[in-house]
Amino acid sequence: MNLSRASGILLHPTSLPGPHGSGDFGPDAYHFVDWLAAARQTYWQILPLGDIGPGNSPYMSSSAFAGNVLLIDLADLQQQGWLPAGELRADPPFGDDRVDFARMVPWRTQQLSNAARRFSARATPEQLADYQRFCTTHAAWLDDYALFMALAESHAWAEWNTWPDGLAQRLPAALAAAREKHAERIAFWKFCQWRFFDHWARLKAYANTRGIRIIGDAPIFIAYQSAEVWARQELFELDTHGRARVVAGVPPDYFSATGQRWGNPLYRWSAHADEGFAWWITRIRHTFGLVDLVRIDHFRGFADYWEVPASEPTAIHGRWLPAPGAALFEAVHAALGPLAIIAEDLGIITPAVDALRRQFNFPGMRILHFAFGGNADNAYLPHNYDRNTVAYTGTHDNNTTQGWWHEASAEERSHVAAYLGRAPESLDHDIHWALIRSAMASVADTAIVPLQDVLGLGAADRMNLPGKGEGYWEWRFNWAQFQPWHASTLAHIGQVFGRVPP
Numbered sequence: 001m002n003l004s005r006a007s008g009i010l011l012h013p014t015s016l017p018g019p020h021g022s023g024d025f026g027p028d029a030y031h032f033v034d035w036l037a038a039a040r041q042t043y044w045q046i047l048p049l050g051d052i053g054p055g056n057s058p059y060m061s062s063s064a065f066a067g068n069v070l071l072i073d074l075a076d077l078q079q080q081g082w083l084p085a086g087e088l089r090a091d092p093p094f095g096d097d098r099v100d101f102a103r104m105v106p107w108r109t110q111q112l113s114n115a116a117r118r119f120s121a122r123a124t125p126e127q128l129a130d131y132q133r134f135c136t137t138h139a140a141w142l143d144d145y146a147l148f149m150a151l152a153e154s155h156a157w158a159e160w161n162t163w164p165d166g167l168a169q170r171l172p173a174a175l176a177a178a179r180e181k182h183a184e185r186i187a188f189w190k191f192c193q194w195r196f197f198d199h200w201a202r203l204k205a206y207a208n209t210r211g212i213r214i215i216g217d218a219p220i221f222i223a224y225q226s227a228e229v230w231a232r233q234e235l236f237e238l239d240t241h242g243r244a245r246v247v248a249g250v251p252p253d254y255f256s257a258t259g260q261r262w263g264n265p266l267y268r269w270s271a272h273a274d275e276g277f278a279w280w281i282t283r284i285r286h287t288f289g290l291v292d293l294v295r296i297d298h299f300r301g302f303a304d305y306w307e308v309p310a311s312e313p314t315a316i317h318g319r320w321l322p323a324p325g326a327a328l329f330e331a332v333h334a335a336l337g338p339l340a341i342i343a344e345d346l347g348i349i350t351p352a353v354d355a356l357r358r359q360f361n362f363p364g365m366r367i368l369h370f371a372f373g374g375n376a377d378n379a380y381l382p383h384n385y386d387r388n389t390v391a392y393t394g395t396h397d398n399n400t401t402q403g404w405w406h407e408a409s410a411e412e413r414s415h416v417a418a419y420l421g422r423a424p425e426s427l428d429h430d431i432h433w434a435l436i437r438s439a440m441a442s443v444a445d446t447a448i449v450p451l452q453d454v455l456g457l458g459a460a461d462r463m464n465l466p467g468k469g470e471g472y473w474e475w476r477f478n479w480a481q482f483q484p485w486h487a488s489t490l491a492h493i494g495q496v497f498g499r500v501p502p
Helices: 027-038 074-079 101-122 125-137 139-154 172-181 183-209 227-231 269-274 278-288 326-336 351-359 401-407 410-420 431-441 451-455 484-496
Strands: 006-010 043-045 213-218 246-250 260-265 293-296 304-309 319-322 341-343 364-367 389-392 446-450
Touching: 006 451, 027 043, 027 183, 027 484, 043 446, 074 101, 074 183, 101 183, 125 139, 125 183, 139 172, 139 183, 139 227, 172 183, 183 213, 213 278, 278 293, 278 326, 326 351, 341 364, 401 431, 401 451, 410 431, 431 446, 431 451, 431 484, 446 451, 451 484
Parallel strands: 006 043, 006 446, 043 213, 213 293, 293 341, 364 389, 389 446
Antiparallel strands: 246 260, 246 304, 304 319
């Protein structure tokens, strides 16, 4: 896949402004699309749209197919007559600079429950028919997801392998009894997905009409506490009691001296191969139904993956094992045709991983924060890029550029200054624009900039710090931080370096 020369902004919807505790698919999302268009951008890159998991991470979702119900536009539910105006005023009001997950999640969930009950009582024939069409269209994943969520709620979110009465083993009689017992909550979770998919489809359509394409994010692994692991246990490396024998992670790297023990169950790749990678084909098709391009997180794991015994507290004592590699993507290509996939090829990348990416012509990623303090042959330096590349100042896992600069070593700062032809002290106030310009000027077909870098924000506003389980994914912006010159400067830089239409 070769992309046309363009640029975009990285921002997850939860970071948008809004009165309901976190960003969502409401009016501020449309305003942001308008801002992207004014800045002459082509892409809006987001993080995974699935539910959040431990530590509030969107990379540990309860489903590979369901959407994050916390992104539903509550104001739209009010307009439908399912929420009275008074119910949308939190007391005290939510702050606008961080997501207070501990308070926001139960409050939003209660609003959704109230709306679902009123929908059940007041739905028009047209609304009910649309809801039923959605449930029928998505039944292949929705039925298991809604039952899983209802059961997880009823068991205080205990891991599914501890559920009693044949539920963990998915015995037919136990499942039938559970569907009857939890029918109201099953309907609630289906209602939420119906609204999520409708709200997102409208927002994406609006973005596309403004010339904005959505880059989505597909985590390679899914959470143990998820509908798909529970429903398709044979596809994962579980023991006879349904517990993960081994888990995913990466060895010690730039981000952590002990590696990263993600904790996701690993795939039983032989079982996936036996079914012709049907689960993966379905998952990728579904993801492309939501976005225009897909960034596959941890692409390395399709060539080989780091297996960590579940009993190990860190990722140090793991081992590399082979993954299916080309066989998987050949099956996907045969079923779905050529796809607009970006390969997240960061970390320790072997020739085999690079060969797999190049075999399918997937663009890789280059991060400017990783470029400096070494030699001229560093692959992350712009003069070493090739065209089929996505260049970033940083990603959601990096510090902001201002934060990175002020924490950089003297060697890194000296290298940056020499590379950019600037005095180190002169970069203190505009290092973010210097790196934005460097990414935009590079030969890479695509340049993506986190919104924090456009706004020149510091380390307190980084989105995530890998290996830290709490205190991240909370950042939000507000419109008072924007000035007209932010959009005009981005548009000007993009025009200078051929990233916007003439």
